[in-house]
Amino acid sequence: MSLEHAVLGLLSYEPMTGYDIKKMVDLSVSHFWPAVQSQIYKTLGRMEADGWLTVETIPQEPRPPRKVYAITETGRAELLAWLEAPQPPSEVRLAWLIQVFFAGRISDEKVITLLEHQLNIQRRRLQGFRAIPDENRESMSEDDPRERFFWMLTVDYGLASAMAQARWLETVIASLRKGEYRLPTIES
Amino acid sequence: MSLEHAVLGLLSYEPMTGYDIKKMVDLSVSHFWPAVQSQIYKTLGRMEADGWLTVETIPQEPRPPRKVYAITETGRAELLAWLEAPQPPSEVRLAWLIQVFFAGRISDEKVITLLEHQLNIQRRRLQGFRAIPDENRESMSEDDPRERFFWMLTVDYGLASAMAQARWLETVIASLRKGEYRLPTIES
DNA sequence: AAATTCATGTAATAAGTTACATGATTCC
DNA sequence: GGAATCATGTAACTTATTACATGAATTT
Numbered sequence: 103m104s105l106e107h108a109v110l111g112l113l114s115y116e117p118m119t120g121y122d123i124k125k126m127v128d129l130s131v132s133h134f135w136p137a138v139q140s141q142i143y144k145t146l147g148r149m150e151a152d153g154w155l156t157v158e159t160i161p162q163e164p165r166p167p168r169k170v171y172a173i174t175e176t177g178r179a180e181l182l183a184w185l186e187a188p189q190p191p192s193e194v195r196l197a198w199l200i201q202v203f204f205a206g207r208i209s210d211e212k213v214i215t216l217l218e219h220q221l222n223i224q225r226r227r228l229q230g231f232r233a234i235p236d237e238n239r240e241s242m243s244e245d246d247p248r249e250r251f252f253w254m255l256t257v258d259y260g261l262a263s264a265m266a267q268a269r270w271l272e273t274v275i276a277s278l279r280k281g282e283y284r285l286p287t288i289e290s
Numbered sequence: 291m292s293l294e295h296a297v298l299g300l301l302s303y304e305p306m307t308g309y310d311i312k313k314m315v316d317l318s319v320s321h322f323w324p325a326v327q328s329q330i331y332k333t334l335g336r337m338e339a340d341g342w343l344t345v346e347t348i349p350q351e352p353r354p355p356r357k358v359y360a361i362t363e364t365g366r367a368e369l370l371a372w373l374e375a376p377q378p379p380s381e382v383r384l385a386w387l388i389q390v391f392f393a394g395r396i397s398d399e400k401v402i403t404l405l406e407h408q409l410n411i412q413r414r415r416l417q418g419f420r421a422i423p424d425e426n427r428e429s430m431s432e433d434d435p436r437e438r439f440f441w442m443l444t445v446d447y448g449l450a451s452a453m454a455q456a457r458w459l460e461t462v463i464a465s466l467r468k469g470e471y472r473l474p475t476i477e478s
Numbered sequence: 479a480a481a482t483t484c485a486t487g488t489a490a491t492a493a494g495t496t497a498c499a500t501g502a503t504t505c506c
Numbered sequence: 507g508g509a510a511t512c513a514t515g516t517a518a519c520t521t522a523t524t525a526c527a528t529g530a531a532t533t534t
Binding site (some may be wrong): 291293324325326328329332333351352353354 | 492493494495496497500501502503
């Protein structure tokens with residue numbers, strides 16, 4: 103499971119509570135591996151049982167005790183091994199492509215509306231990714247430049263993928279508006 | 291759930307058994323919505339309970355009886371409504387990007403190996419998508435051209451996405467080989 | 479006065495995967 | 507002789523989501 107390894111990665115920087123990890127996940131890997139709070143707590147429990155993490159429980163009334171998780175040597179070895187392990191092809195599920203596949207059942211106008219909706223989604227994603235370098239300008243400035251490069255590489259990928267999808271959608275929408283049935287990539 | 295609607299879409303062409311549907315799914319929507327056999331049978335059961343499908347059980351000894359599913363009016367209405375419904379942003383989970391995010395922990399050579407593995411995956415996908423038009427040349431020739439266009443559009447999307455990912459990976463690998471830390475998209 | 483932050487969790491549900499089970503017929 | 511085709515399903519498990527629950531302190 104990959105969430106486990108993302109958590110190991112984050113804890114390899116410093117010990118944290120589940121609450122902190124949730125925030126870090128949202129700021130870092132959530133673009134390509136989202137996780138809700140309950141999933142993180144459950145995963146932490148399993149990882150501790152597996153000996154990848156240790157917990158230090160720090161009481162603090164009246165709040166629930168802080169449970170600070172730290173990575174163990176076993177956990178560090180597991181992280182290192184996983185980081186080098188070739189990952190199988192990612193399965194991507196795109197409901198809107200099912201809609202396109204069966205679009206013969208609806209009118210061109212309705213197909214265009216559907217594609218425009220996806221285009222808006224990609225444009226918002228694009229803006230989000232473009233904003234990240236500025237948002238992180240200060241918080242990241244003290245970090246190791248090589249590490250920072252790999253972080254930014256994941257942002258760059260998001261940018262590239264949102265751009266590619268937006269362009270494809272724009273081309274298809276333009277064709278359909280002209281009443282043409284052109285395949286943008288195959289009919290280069 | 292989208293598998294349900296993919297199944298409705300397939301059954302909107304003609305009644306089929308679960309076995310047939312599995313084969314059709316593999317040939318059509320599996321590129322963007324894969325499904326294993328057990329999942330299809332479970333889904334068919336639920337859809338029948340919901341009144342979207344009817345079953346006709348045709349005994350045939352000694353094989354298990356053929357259960358031929360047909361779409362109902364309710365099912366057809368559900369399909370039509372869903373085909374027009376804007377879909378929320380698809381959540382994509384890419385484990386290899388978690389590896390990139392934490393690649394600061396491993397050497398450049400190991401990162402390159404990891405990226406080359408992903409590049410190979412995309413190249414194989416590319417070849418697969420390129421082969422589809424030839425494979426389907428005869429089987430699809432009698433179908434409605436508008437319908438065929440939308441089918442091919444999903445193939446075209448697969449092609450475009452595999453190409454975009456392959457190009458991005460090639461650029462990153464080339465940079466890393468030169469010892470450069472360049473972001474292909476941001477540093478245009 | 480209301481919303482956010484901190485900080486933990488559980489319960490129910492949904493969706494999907496892996497593995498198992500049966501068994502004749504037909505193709506290579 | 508062995509693999510693929512046809513045709514059904516179940517059981518156990520994993521991963522993730524949604525919703526609920528508590529409650530003080532701080533910020534807007």
